[in-house]
Amino acid sequence: MIETAAPPASRAGRALFVATILTGSFLLFLVQPMVARMALPRLGGAPAVWNSAMLVYQALLLGGYAYAHALSKLRPRQSAAVHLGVLAIAALWLPIGLYDFEMPADAEPAVWVPWLLGASIGPLFFAVSAQAPLMQRWYAVAAPGRDPYALYAASNIGSFGGLIAYPLIVEPTMALGRQSLVWSAGYVALFLLVAGCAWRLPRRAEAAEIVGEASPPAPVRRVLLWIALAFVPSGLMLATSTFLTTDIVAVPLLWVLPLGLYLLSFSVAFAVRRGIADTITRFAPVTILLFGGVMIAGHNAMPYLNAGIALLLLFVVAVALHTRMYDLRPAPDRLTGFYLAMSVGGALGGVFSGLVAPVVFDWTYEYPLLVLAAGLLVPQTYLLPMVARLWASDRRGMWLRIAIVAIVVAGLAAVAIRQDVQPGGGTGAENVIYLVLCVLGILLVGQRTAYMIALFGALMLFGGWRALEVTIEGQHRTRSYFGVYTIRNYAYERTLAHGTTLHGIQLTGTPERERFPTSYYVWNSGVGIALRMAPELYGPNARVGAVGLGTGTLACYAKAGQRWSFYEIDPAVVALARNPAKFTFLSRCLPQARIVVGDARMRLAQEPAASLDVLVLDAFSSDAIPMHLMTREAFETYARVLPRNGVLLVHTSNRFLNLEPVVAASARGWMGAMLQYQPHENEGPHATMSDWIVLTRDPSTFARVISDGSNWRPLYPRRDLTPWTDDYATILPVLRAFQ
Known part of the structure; x- marks a missing residue:
């Protein structure tokens, strides 16, 4: 049906509904990275935290769509009264922020992340999430004969705008407290817009009950197909998020890219003009065939290119499957049920990739399975x-x-x-x-x-x-909430990789070789120098702490009489390091090592003051480093557990981020120097180049550490870099790609 030009009043009404949908979607997806960023200091920075947050959002979105579907059974004016009441009740959770609750020491992230986020923003997210389908339903009632599905494209443009605005505009320019106030003001504006839309609904019940002719319900097979078409892009989006945040850094800047493209795909697929959607859909099968294998190969020679291919593949798959869903859409009077089925599929895809896959699979098999499912579901037409x-x-x-x-x-x-x-x-x-x-x-x-x-x-x-x-080949691989760990055995060594990044090497053959520190921790690296000097600096009973266990390599620097503590967030890593059949650094060098499981910053906050002499910070998750361990508040925690003459070693080797200026800015009151270590030829292939920063608040200790003859150089602070805090941080100025 060709729509005729709408009169000015009708155009004004449509603009009001579009503005309401845009505002609601913008707020909805602005709050996602905002609250996840608030949660970093309390929950830790593992990439899986982002996926857990995404699962909470999808569950709440499903609840909001189910609520909108239920309201569609009421008369429009009744549904408006109910919805305005729900929005008013949810406003009691303003200003937005995290629920003040101290998590138990043995908290399981898969349980507590959803609980904390649900309690903190659940009512607000639930109320706002209903805007898109509900406003489309109201528009179909207020403007009979006009297609409400086009408004869903506006909804996802708003969602995409909210996601992109956060890392590019909001996070770099506002502290979290101000972000919360701005979002709260936007919520008030949304309430007024919803009230304006409610005012335009028909007042007579009999007019309100007619939205064209009542259409028959969709058959069960069609509903299941809608769910499947929503399931695959949602699951693939989470799998792509894991890839990016594991191999680069666990921050919203990268977490929002897959979700942003996923949302943008709805705008393309549901647009009135069908040219772009149809073209992408036509060539989607070829794209899937050529790029699917590239992404599951697990190679990191060209990380930025791989990230671009992953995002392109996700976008093409999402557009193609959402276009097919749009082509199968029902009549406007059935649209809330259609969106409910879409939300069910999205939630199930999130559960599959975020909860089921890490438990069932020892590798990221969900990625190729979802690519295969996309090939099975994508529309196919002969190209020639x-x-x-x-x-x-x-x-x-x-x-x-x-x-x-x-x-x-x-x-x-x-x-x-x-x-x-x-x-x-x-x-x-x-x-x-x-x-x-x-x-x-x-x-x-x-x-x-x-x-x-x-x-x-x-x-x-x-x-x-x-x-x-x-x-x-009989190699070992295990998977946990925090990633995939692969152990490979070679002729004279054994390696541990986390994701695509090497995390440890142990030489094999003799007990002496098995005790030899390797990779980033070799004898003349920054950490090797400091740990060898510990007896000289602190006597035979030096107290040493290490954030990040890995294979346990550092344990072989331990001397009799010293007290060592390792802080490790992942129990799977502890099991690998303690198992002599996998790695023997601990069993041969420090069999009674104290290992504290949990987020290091939270565990260190529970330790007595001045309880360590040396603290090693090496909390990498593949090439990602948790942002909350690099803030000023984090360095205040390290200063509390170290005496004034204590030494802090920070491992800053990273392919993507230049972390030196971050440490220089955040470690206020510390003296620091960096050693960029290049292995010597006689050290063999087991030695890895590394960047280590040594920090202390005592001039005498600092002078003794850097006087060993190595090429230590002072830290270079940058005037243009604002120090990271729990309330403010952005990685844009330290991305190597921009330097």
Whole structure:
């Protein structure tokens, strides 16, 4: 149906509804990174915290959509009265902030993160989350005959704007206290806009009950398809978030990118003009085929390129599946049920990637499974007329061609496995395989069975085989709430990788070799120098603490009489380090080591004052470092547990962030120097270059530590960098890509 031009009054009414939806969606998705940022000092900075927060938001969004669906059963004026009352009650939680509750020492993040966030923002998020479907329903009543689905595009533009505004504008320019007040003012404005929309609803009950002819309910099969089409992009979005926040840094700047593109895909898919959505959907199968394997391969030679490919793949999949969902949408009088099914699928996708997968899988198998599901669900049309004619023949001929495709894919897999083909390797075999995949993509799109064979083969070629290889070769891999840990055995060494980053090497063969510190912790690294000087500085009973256990390498610096404490957030790492069949640093060097499980900052806050002489800060999660461990409040905690002449060692090696100016700005009152260590040729391949910063508040101790003959240099503070605090922090000025 072609809509006629609306009169001025009608246009004004539409503008009011659009403004209400935009405002509600903007506030809804501005609060997500804001509250997660507030939670960092209390919950820790593990990437999984962001996924847990996302699960809370999806659950509350599901509740809001179910509430909107229930209100659609009432007369419009009645639903308006109820909703305004709910908004007024939720306002009791203003100004927005975290619930004042001290978590138990043994708190399980998977339980307490949802509980804390739900108690802190649950009512507000629930009330605001109902705006998009509810305002569309009201608009369908207030303007009969006009398509309300176009307003959903406006909703997701507002959501995308809120997400992007936070890391680029709000976080760099406002402290958390001011952010809370600004959001609260926006909530008041939203209440007034909703009241204005309610005023435009028909007053007569019989007019309000008619929204065109009542349409029949969608069949169960159609509803299940809606849920499946929402499930895959939601799960893939969380899987992509884990990849980015694990390998770069656990902060909203990167966490919001996948979610922002996910939301933007709705705006494209639900737009009135269908050109962009239809074009992306048409070529989505080829994109999935070519990029799916790249992303599960687990290589980090080109991290920014890989991040870009991951985001592109997510966006294309989300647009294609949401476009198919839009094409299957019901009549306007059934739209709240449609959005409820969409929300159910989104919540289930989040539960699958955020809760089920870490428990069921020992690797990120959810990623290739979701890519396969996307290939199965994405709309497919023949890209070229000649391809359509190729497949338009008798059934026997079609199956013969499918068999030929299977043989070709199997042959490619054999070549890839034999030559150890890797994305980004630039080998001749890799180039040939990619060329063949491109051709297959063009020839197979439109013939789903053959396409799925090729997609499965592509996933196995570049990532799946290497993932399964760990298990097939008898290597060890485990997964926890905090990531995937892989142990590989070689001829003379054993390694531990977290995500794509090496976290420890142990030499094997003799007891002497097994006690030798390696990787970032070699004898002449910054931490090696400081720990070797501990007896000289503090006597034979020096007290040493280390934030981050890893393989337990640092334990082999321990001397008789010293008291050591390790602070480790992940029990899975403790199990690996304590198991002599995996690593023997602890069992050979410090079998009675004290290990405190939990977020290091919270655990150190519970320790007695001046209870340590040396503290090593090495709390990496792949290449991410929790922001809350680098704030001024965090350094005040370190100063409390160290005496004035105590030494703090900070490991700042990072591919993506220049952390030196952050430490220089946050460690107010400390004297500091950095050692950028380059291994010597005679140290062998087990030595890794590393950046260590030494800090102390005692001039004499500082002079003794840096007088060992190494190339220590003073810290370089930057005048343009505002110190990080629990109330304010941004990584934009320290991203290496911008320097």
